[in-house]
Amino acid sequence: MKKRTTLKQIASVFNVSIATVSKALKDSHEISINTKLKIQEYAKTNNYRPNSIALSLLQRKTKTIGVIMPSILNPFFVKIFSGIEHIANTKGYNVITIVSHGKLDKEMTSIHMLENGLIDGLLISLSEETEAKQYYKHLEEFIDQAGPIVMFDRVSDLVETDKVIVDDFNCAYKATEHLIKTGCKHISVVSTLNNIGIIKLRINGYLKALENHNIPINRKIINLIKPGYDFETEIKTMLDYQKVDAIIGLEEFSAVESMVIAQARGYKIPEDISIISFTNSDFFKYTNPPITCINQHSVFMGRTAAEILISKIEDPTNVFETKTIKTNLIERQSTKPLVYN
Structure with missing residues (x-):
């Protein structure tokens, strides 16, 4: 050699x-x-x-940032990473990416590895277990010993750091209100996630919209499917025993699978059941029918988070901000047209 x-x-x-x-x-x-x-x-x-290692030792900078995400199979996180990588490349930074698979232990061991001089700062979307157990010591230790952290999407108010989020409460409120205005009165929410803050905010937004429009709340069609439970069985049971004329999928999988299951049981979309999904997946345009969705601008979220982190690396400050990304509803054929009085 x-x-x-x-x-x-x-x-x-x-x-x-x-x-x-x-x-x-x-x-x-x-x-x-x-x-x-x-x-x-x-x-x-x-x-x-x-020699990048020698340079980092000399300059005490690695020009590398870490990214920890719950999943890389979710198109939402893929788009966020695309935004992160674009900004990192533009600013001359490398990226180390780790998937926590929603596990606290994986998140902790990954952070302990990264804090040993491998990166200058960390972008993280919290695992479901981290939020459920509300255990954040590993994050606080990283901030104290290794560098700044910027949380995105799945965040905690208990950790003092910068955050990039969407207004999940108002997103869900507006989605529910849109369905009400199209004539829906029996609106279900479905999710495979349960113990994370964004889902709780979305449920609260949904409940508030029903309350403000004087629609009775049916807890049996608030379907938060726990790990180990069969998704198809849960949705079939709900459709067979409850009146449902709309479903809001609180993440992409729940929306698409719910629509497929409803169609398989003879329901027409949107004539019988309307469907709205959180996040704007590219394949929503090609489903039958194309799915109405809440566009959370995930690429922009990734870019924003990366810009904040690199700014903190290059010009450290103890002033933190929470940046809220604006969203919009993209209407497609899975929901009925608005009813105008």
């Missing part, structure tokens, strides 16, 4: 100091043009690459 070209080797070739080679490669005005050109040409010919 060919030996790696180093600053020391280049310095010996030209009989100059390592500092001179370093300055020449950075195009410093302190080095003569003739020397700079020779050194730069030699480095290019011999495939010189800076």
Whole structure:
């Protein structure tokens, strides 16, 4: 294997100091043009690459950020990561990504690994177990010892740090109100998530909309399906024994699967049951019928979170902010047209 070209080797070739080679490669005005050109040409010919580990030790910066997400299979998080990576690349940062799979233990071990000088800061969307147990010591230790944290989407108010969220309460309120205005009165909410803050906020927004429009609340069609329970069985049971004319899927899977199950049981969408989903997945345009959804602008959320984190890395401050991303409802054919009086 060919030996790696180093600053020391280049310095010996030209009989100059390592500092001179370093300055020449950075195009410093302190080095003569003739020397700079020779050194730069030699480095290019011999495939010189800076030693990133040595540089990070010298500068005490890795130019790397960490990202921990609950899932990479969820298109919502894929889009968030796309936004994060775009900003990181633009700012000259590398990205280390870890999936917690919703587990507190995985989240903790990942953070303990990353805090040993591998990254300058961390972006995180909390695991379901972390929120359920309200255990945040590992996050507080990272902030104290390793660098800034920016939380996105699934956050906790118990950790003092920057956050990027959407207004989940008002999103759900507006989605429910939209269905009411199309004539729906028996609106179900369905989710495979239970113990996380965003779901609780969405449920509260849904309940408030029903209350404000004087629609009785039927707790039997608030369907939060726990781990280990069969999704299809739960939805079939609800449709067979409860009156339902609309379903709000609090995440993509719940919306799509609920629609498929309803159609398989003979319900027409949206004539019999309307469907709205949280997040705007690209494939919603190609389902039959295309699904009405709440666009949470996930790419923009990722970009915003990354910009805040890199700003904190480069200019540390103890002033924290919570940035709320605006959302909008994209109407497609899974909901009935608005009824105008």
